[in-house]
Amino acid sequence: MANNRLFDDIVQWDIANWKRAIEFWNESIDINDIQGKKILELGANKGGLSLYFALNGGEVVCSDYIPETIDEEEYWKEAKKLHKKYGVDKRITYRNIDACKINQKEMFDIITFKSVCGAVGRNGNISNQKEMFAGIYQALKSGGCLLFCDNLSGTKLHRMMRSKFSKAYKNGWEYLNYNKFDSLLDEFFIQYKSFGLFACFIKNKYLNKFFGKIDKFLEHLTVPEKRYIVSCIAYKDKPKFR
Numbered sequence: 001m002a003n004n005r006l007f008d009d010i011v012q013w014d015i016a017n018w019k020r021a022i023e024f025w026n027e028s029i030d031i032n033d034i035q036g037k038k039i040l041e042l043g044a045n046k047g048g049l050s051l052y053f054a055l056n057g058g059e060v061v062c063s064d065y066i067p068e069t070i071d072e073e074e075y076w077k078e079a080k081k082l083h084k085k086y087g088v089d090k091r092i093t094y095r096n097i098d099a100c101k102i103n104q105k106e107m108f109d110i111i112t113f114k115s116v117c118g119a120v121g122r123n124g125n126i127s128n129q130k131e132m133f134a135g136i137y138q139a140l141k142s143g144g145c146l147l148f149c150d151n152l153s154g155t156k157l158h159r160m161m162r163s164k165f166s167k168a169y170k171n172g173w174e175y176l177n178y179n180k181f182d183s184l185l186d187e188f189f190i191q192y193k194s195f196g197l198f199a200c201f202i203k204n205k206y207l208n209k210f211f212g213k214i215d216k217f218l219e220h221l222t223v224p225e226k227r228y229i230v231s232c233i234a235y236k237d238k239p240k241f242r
C-alpha cells in the first residue's frame, strides 16, 4: 500500500481526503492484482494516477488533451520526471487524447481520472460529458471498470466560496451532483462514496492536513452528497461478486 509521501506525488492537494477517495477503489478491485492490465488515465496533467497504477504493475497510457499550440514533449516533462523518480517510466506511454473523442473499442481493463469532468463540461457543456462517458464505456474491455474521483457541487457554503475565490469556477468549471453523475453513468453498474468537507478551503499545507483529519470525523454528520469529493467504481458489466 502506498505511503503518505507517495500520495503527495499522486494527489498533490488536500491529500488526506483525495487519498481516501482513491483508496476506496481498493474495496472493489485488488490493486495488487493489476499486473499487466491495460490502463488509461484521462486528463492526467502531472500523471499522479498513472504513477499509482504503474507502481502496482499496470501498463499505463497517461493522456491529456493538449492544444496544438503546446509542445507535447514540453507538456509531459513534469509527469515524465515524476514517473522516472519512482522507476515506472518504462511502464507508461504518453498520448494526446480528448476525453470526449476517445475513439477506441474494448482496449482497456481500467480507465481512470481525477478532477476532469468539470473541465470537460466547462460552461454547462453536458453533451461533452455525455460523449466522454459513452467513449469510456466503448473503450473498456468486457469486465473492465472506470475508477474516478471528482469534485461534487457540495453545500451552499462550497458554492458560495467557489464563486468568490475559485479560479476554476470563474473559468466555467461544471460541478456535478449525484443525480447528474447517475444520468451520465446510466450504462454502468456503479458504487459511490464521498469525502471531504472543509479542507478544500484551506490553502496552507499544514492547516490543510489538519482539516483533512477533521473532515474524516465531520463527514459522518453530513449526507454523502454534501461532501465535496465523489469517488466512483463503475463496471461495464454487472460484477459477479458484490
Ligand SMILES: C[S@@+](CC[C@H](N)C(=O)[O-])C[C@H]1O[C@@H](n2cnc3c(N)ncnc32)[C@H](O)[C@@H]1O
Pocket: 011, 012, 042, 043, 044, 045, 046, 047, 048, 064, 065, 097, 098, 099, 100, 113, 114, 115, 116, 119, 120
Ligand atoms: C484540474 S486538472 C486535473 C489534472 C489531474 N487529473 C489531477 O487531478 O491533478 C483538469 C485536467 O482536465 C484536462 N482536460 C480538460 N479538458 C479535457 C478534455 N476534453 N479531454 C481530456 N482532458 C481534459 C486538463 O487538461 C487538465 O489536465
